[in-house]
Amino acid sequence: MQTITKYFVLIVLSLAMQILNAQDTIKKPSDNDKLETFQKAKDQIANEERELLKKEVEAINNRLDNLEISPAEAEILKKEAAKKRALNIENRLAIIDHKIALYERNGKDYEFVGERAINGIIRIGTGDNTSESFVYIGDKANDKPKNQKYDKRTSSDFVLAFGLNNTIVEGDKLDNSPYKFGGSRFFEVGWAWKTRVFRESNFMRFKYGYSLQINGLKPTDNQYFVQQGNQTALEAFPENLKKSKLSISNLVFPVHFEFGPSKKIEKDTYFRYSTANQFKIGLGGYGGFNVGTRQKLKYELDGERVKEKQKRGFNASNLVYGLSGYVAIDEVALYVKYDLSPIFKDQAIKQNNISLGLRFDID
Numbered sequence: 001m002q003t004i005t006k007y008f009v010l011i012v013l014s015l016a017m018q019i020l021n022a023q024d025t026i027k028k029p030s031d032n033d034k035l036e037t038f039q040k041a042k043d044q045i046a047n048e049e050r051e052l053l054k055k056e057v058e059a060i061n062n063r064l065d066n067l068e069i070s071p072a073e074a075e076i077l078k079k080e081a082a083k084k085r086a087l088n089i090e091n092r093l094a095i096i097d098h099k100i101a102l103y104e105r106n107g108k109d110y111e112f113v114g115e116r117a118i119n120g121i122i123r124i125g126t127g128d129n130t131s132e133s134f135v136y137i138g139d140k141a142n143d144k145p146k147n148q149k150y151d152k153r154t155s156s157d158f159v160l161a162f163g164l165n166n167t168i169v170e171g172d173k174l175d176n177s178p179y180k181f182g183g184s185r186f187f188e189v190g191w192a193w194k195t196r197v198f199r200e201s202n203f204m205r206f207k208y209g210y211s212l213q214i215n216g217l218k219p220t221d222n223q224y225f226v227q228q229g230n231q232t233a234l235e236a237f238p239e240n241l242k243k244s245k246l247s248i249s250n251l252v253f254p255v256h257f258e259f260g261p262s263k264k265i266e267k268d269t270y271f272r273y274s275t276a277n278q279f280k281i282g283l284g285g286y287g288g289f290n291v292g293t294r295q296k297l298k299y300e301l302d303g304e305r306v307k308e309k310q311k312r313g314f315n316a317s318n319l320v321y322g323l324s325g326y327v328a329i330d331e332v333a334l335y336v337k338y339d340l341s342p343i344f345k346d347q348a349i350k351q352n353n354i355s356l357g358l359r360f361d362i363d
């Protein structure tokens with residue numbers, strides 16, 4: 001054990017002597033060289049901060065062009081960026097001035113921590129703006145960004161849709177529907193996420209989310225809905241109806257595959273695919289459940305206006321599912337959806353809801 005210890009001590013001493021000898025052979029810079037290095041560093045600071053400010057302003061302008069922020073917000077962000085860069089220049093120049101003062105006061109043999117690498121860094125780990133090396137020690141300027149630019153494959157949209165609503169009755173034609181074509185309408189509001197399917201192409205997108213769908217039906221010929229056990233049927237109302245409407249509310253989770261061209265936008269640090277002003281086709285479906293059914297009646301009784309709201313099940317299907325699709329240009333689409341599940345469960349004659357209208361996907 002003592003022999004091993006002796007050899008270890010000899011190796012350490014040998015390495016130490018080599019380091020000392022190597023340091024003696026290094027030519028120390030002259031006073032003029034050192035001061036010139038500091039002056040170059042001061043000149044470089046202003047150039048670096050100006051370039052960084054230029055990139056920040058460019059990023060703010062891109063957000064403004066994409067309508068992510070207002071002109072007033074953009075102006076505020078630019079002023080804040082300029083103020084930050086100005087303070088950075090002031091603080092960094094002050095650091096160099098203090099180093100120059102230390103050097104001039106203590107002479108060329110005085111060496112302080114970090115004076116060999118004014119812009120030096122020690123980094124462990126990687127990030128979006130660093131080189132591929134996991135451990136890096138050296139000049140920050142040489143820690144170059146990765147070749148791959150920042151890619152955001154998923155975006156989100158606010159969904160709003162409305163239009164005409166009706167039913168397809170088993171064994172009958174749509175034009176013979178017992179419901180008013182103009183008066184029966186649907187409304188949908190929700191949120192959708194859109195993810196690019198392929199890494200290098202945006203031709204196909206997977207769209208998914210949640211929506212509240214409200215399907216309204218207005219019967220013709222002074223009729224209203226009557227629930228009799230497990231059957232729901234239309235019957236003539238004893239008074240003259242001003243309004244008769246059944247509203248069925250469903251919470252659904254739509255899924256679509258969206259196809260269409262897009263424009264690739266490339267910047268220094270990121271790229272995006274934009275479908276603004278582009279033609280799009282979406283095909284898919286939805287599934288969910290009923291969250292409420294109610295009937296609204298308005299009529300006159302003995303010369304008085306009566307408004308009656310009936311909130312009950314009306315044998316509406318608890319689970320709903322169907323097919324849907326849209327054809328769009330930019331944010332506006334022609335939208336159609338069809339319930340494969342019947343409106344009322346356990347009925348002798350099945351009725352399936354169908355809707356046609358406009359859809360807006362607003363990012």
